Amino acid sequence: MRNFIALAWKDRSIRHQANRASIHPVSGPTSGSSPDREDVGFKSWHSSLVRIPSWPEEARPLKERNWISNLYLVGDIVLVLAPIFFLLLGIAAITLHRKPTEGNSFGSKVGFATQLGPTIFPIVFAAIIGRSMKMIARYLAEKGAKLSTLELMMASQSVWGTVESQLLMRRLTVVGIHLLFLWSLSPLGGQASLRLLQTADWPQYTSAKLRYLTTGPGGSMWGLGTIYDGGQGFRDVNALYGASLFAPNTIKSGPQDAWGNVKIPSLEPLNASEHDADGWFTVPTITSAEGYSSLIGLPVVGRPLDADANFSLESAYISARCDPFVFIPEKSNLSNYYSPQWWSPTTNDTMFTQTSFFLDTDQPGSIGYFSGQSQDQITAARRLDSFFGHENNSATDDPLATSMRKLIMGSLYQGAVSLVNCSLSQTHVEAIVNCTKSQCGVQRIRRSQTDARLTNFTGLEHFDIVTGFLKNLPTAFNTGAGSTPTERFLFNTNSIPTHQTTGLLNDALLSVLFVNLTQVPIETFSRRLSVILNTYYQLSVAPTGYSGDLPQNLSLYGPDTLPVSDVNKYLPRNVTAANTTFYDWWPLFFNTVGQNPAGVPFIGATTNGTIVHHQEIFVCNFGWLSLLLAASSVIFFTGLAGLLLKRKTLAPELFGFVTSMTYENPYINILEGGVLDAMERARLLKDLKVRVGDVQGSEEVGHVALGTGANIRRLERGRLYI
Structure with missing residues (x-):
């Protein structure tokens, strides 16, 4: 069979050998002959056999x-x-x-x-x-x-x-x-x-012990033993106080102070009807300084600043509720409107020395109860013990021993005095703090569930503290003329608390340099005064604890404690501030605290925080x-x-190629080569010119096909084809 195929292929090759060299049409039709694809002329397809170099002329297997x-x-x-x-x-x-x-x-x-x-x-x-x-x-x-x-x-x-x-x-x-x-x-x-593959944040939660400045009784006594009674003075306190007042508004109205300490919002402005079943208030966006209890926050030690954190703080702050102002046209008539407690005699030289306002109170302070005291001293001692949680049942018969302390403030304005009386109390709160790395803020706040001390008493019940506080706060700025930055803050918390103008001092200029506090709504004034009192008081307790770079050795801040019981941690087991008078436990406390290493900035309260380290991970x-x-x-x-x-x-691979249309095509006169793949066939026929056209151009009905030769009639619109 293979021999037969080979002979047939050879015979076909011999018959076409004479005209393989080129493609050429037969010019003109042949008259009297029937159309035939091998010998019909013009407008009917005719082409000579094409000879292709390297074309397989012998049969071969697939x-x-x-x-x-x-x-x-x-x-x-x-x-x-x-x-x-x-x-x-x-x-x-x-x-x-x-x-x-x-x-x-x-x-x-x-x-x-x-x-x-x-x-x-x-x-x-x-x-x-x-x-x-x-x-x-x-x-x-x-x-x-x-x-x-x-x-x-x-x-x-x-x-x-x-x-x-x-x-x-x-x-x-x-x-x-x-x-x-x-x-x-x-x-x-x-x-x-x-x-x-994506990336995601993967929080890793760990628990850590944190220490923070206690605002409990022990914190006040730390300030008593260092600043008020320790002879270290108020120079550092005044410097930090001035820096707090002159901080940008974004800091004063922000959740942290200038040193990154978290500020405690004031509980009083919040709507009492908006707390949840556990008493928690959600802290709204605070846009002014009086929304916080103080211009400075509570320093926290032990929290990594490169991680997020959640923790709670217990805090106490002073709240002032003021009566309407009394405007005294002449400061010389001041003694006709109130009886001074700390300023005697009431003269311009003593009350307005190096300042344009004064502070006073209606009750004395105490250093503790001991025998031989007058009734007023006994009352003051009872008030002091009540601040520490030691309640004397007999004190309930004495209204002065249980009432709020009055704070009196007088502010100069062009020779007149604006006088106001404010009742002081102490608010005990618990705050939930959320931190995103170094940025912290209180998210929720409620009244303390652990500190049940009476709220009518503050750290100003101690004689040395109230004396130092009332004398030093008004003179924190040695002014020449005009209202102090403290008064300017009370007048407007959003402006820089200072004023500078040109010209010699005269009545017109003095009217610009002084502020009239009576123009401030009394409720707003009360909140601003609370901010001032707490700012100065907190700074006077531990001025070295606010500027950052605190020691990270948590044991330096004393034993673990809550603010309400911070005094007891430094007393013998059988002695507490609640069952012992201040006069008896103070020496024990002072000796124990005095053993702390040098450089300890404050007594620390303790809380447990959840530290969240965020790590970017791959997620499939x-x-x-x-x-x-x-x-x-x-x-x-x-x-x-x-x-x-x-x-x-x-x-052969003949699907999907133009060359596939040359297989057994009667209008393309080339040697047979069916065993070739289409691309191999295209490589050999690369110079063969073909056209899609009418291969029966001389007939009434045309026929469309792919063919070779110049006489293929072009396709025409309107002509019929089969």
């Missing part, structure tokens, strides 16, 4: 292997293995799941690879799936398949090609549905590779991972199937 085919095989294998990259990318994402990103060079490389996924994946997908569809179609064609199936598979070289072929076929088949599903994996796989999205693995596996196995079927298929 699919001969050579080094070129082996090279193509290597390329096909490499292409089929390309989806493994995405499978490995998925595995890498799994290994990086919940691993920290910091210092992870492998993670950075994987992240870079995922960014390339949406670009690379569709290219790899189209290259493998498109080629595999052609290989599978060839195999099915060799075995016998429906033309529609082959057409759909050959058209599935892209997403749109797959959709378009369904529309043009005007039918939806099982093969078409599967092809649509297959090509939908191309964009999905690209997106899956992009969204496969397992939904997208599953999609990527599925799509990559489909590509791999489809490509592998196409490769295997290509090796099994014997038919």
